[in-house]
Each structure stands twice: as structure tokens, then as C-alpha cells.
Amino acid sequence: MTMQINANRATCIGSGQCVFTDPDAFDQDDDGTVLILRAEPVTNEEITRANQAVHVCPSRSLSLVTEELEYS
Amino acid sequence: MTTTPNLSTRRVDPYNPPAEHARLQEEQPVSQVGWRDDRKIWAVTKHADVRAVLSDARFSSDRSLPGHPTNIGYAPGDKLKQLIEMDPPEHTTARGRVMGEFTVKKVAAMRPWITKIVEEAIDMMLQGPSETDFVVALSLPVPSMVIAELLGVPYDDHDFFQENSAAFVDQHTTPVEKAAAMGRLRSYIADLVNSRIEAPGNDILSRQLSAGADPQDLVGLGFLLLIAGHETTANMISLCVATLLDKPELLQQLRDDPDLMPGAVEELLRYFTIAEIGGLRLATADIEVGGTLIHAGDAVFALSNTANRDPEVFPEPNRIDFTRGARNHVAFGFGPHQCLGQNLARLELEIVLSAVIRRIPALRLAVPFAEIPFKEYGPNYGIYKLPVAW
Numbered sequence: 001m002t003m004q005i006n007a008n009r010a011t012c013i014g015s016g017q018c019v020f021t022d023p024d025a026f027d028q029d030d031d032g033t034v035l036i037l038r039a040e041p042v043t044n045e046e047i048t049r050a051n052q053a054v055h056v057c058p059s060r061s062l063s064l065v066t067e068e069l070e071y072s
Numbered sequence: 073m074t075t076t077p078n079l080s081t082r083r084v085d086p087y088n089p090p091a092e093h094a095r096l097q098e099e100q101p102v103s104q105v106g107w108r109d110d111r112k113i114w115a116v117t118k119h120a121d122v123r124a125v126l127s128d129a130r131f132s133s134d135r136s137l138p139g140h141p142t143n144i145g146y147a148p149g150d151k152l153k154q155l156i157e158m159d160p161p162e163h164t165t166a167r168g169r170v171m172g173e174f175t176v177k178k179v180a181a182m183r184p185w186i187t188k189i190v191e192e193a194i195d196m197m198l199q200g201p202s203e204t205d206f207v208v209a210l211s212l213p214v215p216s217m218v219i220a221e222l223l224g225v226p227y228d229d230h231d232f233f234q235e236n237s238a239a240f241v242d243q244h245t246t247p248v249e250k251a252a253a254m255g256r257l258r259s260y261i262a263d264l265v266n267s268r269i270e271a272p273g274n275d276i277l278s279r280q281l282s283a284g285a286d287p288q289d290l291v292g293l294g295f296l297l298l299i300a301g302h303e304t305t306a307n308m309i310s311l312c313v314a315t316l317l318d319k320p321e322l323l324q325q326l327r328d329d330p331d332l333m334p335g336a337v338e339e340l341l342r343y344f345t346i347a348e349i350g351g352l353r354l355a356t357a358d359i360e361v362g363g364t365l366i367h368a369g370d371a372v373f374a375l376s377n378t379a380n381r382d383p384e385v386f387p388e389p390n391r392i393d394f395t396r397g398a399r400n401h402v403a404f405g406f407g408p409h410q411c412l413g414q415n416l417a418r419l420e421l422e423i424v425l426s427a428v429i430r431r432i433p434a435l436r437l438a439v440p441f442a443e444i445p446f447k448e449y450g451p452n453y454g455i456y457k458l459p460v461a462w
Contacts, residue, residue, distance in 0.1 A: 011164065013408050014171030016179075016415055020399070032171035056400055058410035060127050 001066055003041050005050050007034045008061040017056040022049040034061065078106040079115055081348040083448045088390060093117055093378040102364040113141060113371040119382035121362040125374040127407035129160045131353035140354040141371040154296055156409060163408055169283060173276055179415040186420060189217045190427045203438050206458040207310050212238050214424055215305035219298050223264065224275025241303040243456045261294040301413045304346060307454025309424050311344050314458055318441045325394060326429055336394040337421045342401035343392055345377035348450035350405050376402040434462040
């Protein structure tokens, strides 16, 4: 299993709360819209911070989804 | 038949939300109560429910809608110019135009010049008599100068800008004087916009114009930034300083460990949650909140101040704890309308409080805490006058 952070850039209001929560995982472009720097949190701390970022996002533009790894 | 009094945001206890709101949170967190005239309103008091209401655009902010609790004589379809009165998708587009001005990086880059404004205001204060009104000396001028700088108000006009913006938040100015001060500022901002059309500078108005903004809308935006960023920040500065002087153990914590400051600012934002009426909405659909069905057409009041004392989210909510990590508070609201200038407000508070603690170690209240005149009737909680000495 792997976790992935998804961002809806169309609804983002540029509050920057994700950047405060984890500047290693999130940034903003010049217009303020969210940029994901690290889409896949791996360590427990990274996953905790990703969850916090999802929680504090005022426009609910972030989600953390779990994906099954496909082995070929 | 007994009648319960209408819901009021009046704060009798300077440190705590109205007792009635706390009771509602404990007993009936989503409850329909009396409001104005014969109108009823849903009081929503739990943190999770307040977040749910404020982040769901079906709870509309469009005050031109009939029945909206903030509708003061608008007709449906009236073109409203302010961000705070729009719903998505119109709001998303309009906010998208300005949100780049307040990114985390851009706000962080404002630190040097905001620090300069604060240091100079403290210089002025220390040059005068060793007893003064902190509101006049620092709380009001600092955020006013910051907004002047952002709007590109020329230095020579700072006094005009500051005097007029102070006039319409002063307790003693009459409504007529207030209206006059607002009119002067509005026409001043209109002139400023016009001058930027001729000669663009390095300021918000110029950047918005070059991005194609309508000059008329820009006057509204400039005025909104002033209204939203001036008195609110001033109130928080005053409340924080009064609290630190009233509770020396908290002040000592910040002296011992200046790194506590960001957490202290966050906690004090949670604790005071000064914007009383930001959570008024109109339900435009039948929506369940916290297990209770709210009907289309109902007025809703998401009470952020009480939500920020929800013990399920903030253990011992009435205790001020700088190490709490209270970032999930809703003092700036939640949802698409969450305060545009929140990161700027945080920075201003951090700079002012740090500078005051460092530079005026002997600062003390010049009146007993109980005699401080608080803005208990809102619409933003704060302090009218804060006599201090050193």
C-alpha cells in the first residue's frame, strides 16, 4: 500500500495552511495555488503531517488516498 | 410560557465566550434559537459542525439573497463587489485574483519592513510620557501603516490615512463623523487607483490593474483590505498585550523562551476569536449538521468563538497554553472565506509582541484589568482603550 496526497487546484484559496503544516510536502505558486512537492508520504511523521494538512485546509482541496501497489 | 432571550454575541466575561453559547454547545450543539425581531437562527457551536457549515457553500454568504441574516436591504441579483459576500464559483474566481498577494513566502518577505514600522512606533511611544493609551500608540497605527504600505500609500499621506482609518474605529466618533471618514478614505483609495493607472508602482493596486482588474472593483478591494485588516489586527494586539500584562506567568514564558511566540500567537487567536459575526449564513438546501436537519431558507450562525473552546478538540479549552499546537482553530473562519490576510495578521502579532516584550520590559497596566473597556458588543471583540505605563 502507498499513500498519495491529491490537491484540487481549482478550489484552492491559497491560505497556505498546508505550507505551514509541512513545508517539505507543500508549496504555493506565485498565484497562491497549492503545489505538491512530495506526493507520497512514507514515514509515520510524513503521514501524520499529511493528515494534518488535509484537516486544516479551509477549502477542503486536499485529500490523502491509499492506493494498492500493483506488482507486475 | 417562558421565553428565552435572543442569541447575543455580547461578551460579559472578557476572557470567555458568552455562557449561553457554552451551554448550547454542551446541551444542544445545533439548536434553533431566537435572533432578531421574530426571526430564528440555528446556533452551531461544536468545532466539527462549525467547520462543516463554513466549508459547505450551500450555506450561502450571498447577502443579496432574501432571508440572508446579513441582508440589509439588498435585492436578489444586486451586484455585490466584496469577496466576503460572494459564493463559489464567483468567489473562487475573485479570490483567485488576489490570493497570490498573501502567500506564505510573500508574507514572510514582509518581515523586515513590518519590523521597521513596529520599531519606529515603539520609538515614538518611548519618546512620549511614560503613560499612554496602547491602542493609540501601537495597536491602531501599526496595522494601518502596514496596509498603507501594501496599497502603496505615499509616505506623505500616511498621517491622513492613519487619522481617518482610526476615526471610524474610535468609540467616540459619531456615526456622521465615521461616515465622513469612510467617504474620505474611499475617495482617497479611488484617487490612488487612478494614479496607479497613470504610473504603476510596486503595490497590490498596480499589480491588480496590470492583471486586468476593474478599477471600480479595486476601490472596493482596497477598502475591504483596510476594513478587514485594520481594526481586527489592532484588537488582537491590544487583547494579547492586556492578557500578557494581566497574566505575568504567560509573559514570563515568552521572556524565557522567545521561540514560543508563534505558538502563543496561535493560542491567543484561538482564545479570543474576535470576529463575532463572520459565521452568518443562509441554508440554500436541506442539510444535516451534527445529526440535525437544517432546512433551505433557514438562517445559520456558526459560532467560531465557542467552537474554539470545544473540549473535544482543545482539552481544558479555557486554559491558555502556548504549547497546545492550536493550528486547527477557526478564529480566521473556515471554508472558502477563511481570512485572506491571516498569515499577515500572524506575522504582525508576532513582531509586535516580540518587540514590546524586548523593548519595554517595565510595561504594566495603568488601570486594574477589570476597568479596561472591552468591545463587548462587537462586531469585533477588542479593547477601546488600554492605559499602560512603564
